[in-house]
Amino acid sequence: MKKIPVDCPCCEAKLKVAKLVCDSCETEVVGKFSLPVLMQLTVEEQEFVLNFLIHSGSLKEMANQMGKSYPTVRNILDDLIQKMKALMNKNSVGRNRNI
Template sequence: MDRKTAVKRLPTSCPACGGALHVQTLACAECETRIEGAFPLPVFLLLTAGEQQFILDFVACSGSLKEMASRQGLSYPTVRNRLDEIIEHLNTLQHEKYQKNR
C-alpha cells in the first residue's frame, strides 16, 4: 500500500507521553456545527487494525468460524484461537477502562 492509498488510523495514545487520547470535538461536515466535550474512544477502536478486520470479517461470515477458516485458508482451530485472543484483549481493555473510570 502506498501513501496515497494508505488508510489513516485514529491514534489512541499520545505520541508525547503515551497517555490515552479522547475525542474532544465533533464537527458536522454539512453545517459546521461543533460539539465539544470529553468523549472516550470506543473499545473497538483500541484494538489493532488486524483485530478490527477480523471482527468485521467474522460479522460478514454471520459469526461462522467454519466460513472464516474457509475464506482465510486457515484451519478452524487457528481461527478459533485468534477469536479467543481478541476476546481476551477486549476483556483486558474493558477492565482497564472500568478501572480508570472508578
C-alpha cells in the first residue's frame, strides 16, 4: 500500500482526507477530515517520534544512534514539541468553529 501524501503536489498546502472506504463491506464515508497531528509531521519528524518512543525517551541513546550531540537532539525535540502544540491548537480551533 502506498504512503498517504500529506502535502499537495501542486501548491504544497496540507491535504485533507475526503473519502474513507471499508475494505470489508465497501462502505464509503465522504467529507473533509483533518489528518491526525502525527500524520501532519514530515516523514523525518515522524521517524524521530518513533525512535524517541523506541528508545524509551532516552535522548542520550538517540544522540548516539543519530551521531549528534545531546543538545542538538534536545533542540530537535523542543522544536518538534512546539510544532505539535501549534498543530494541536490549529486543529482544536477548527473543531470549535464547526460547533
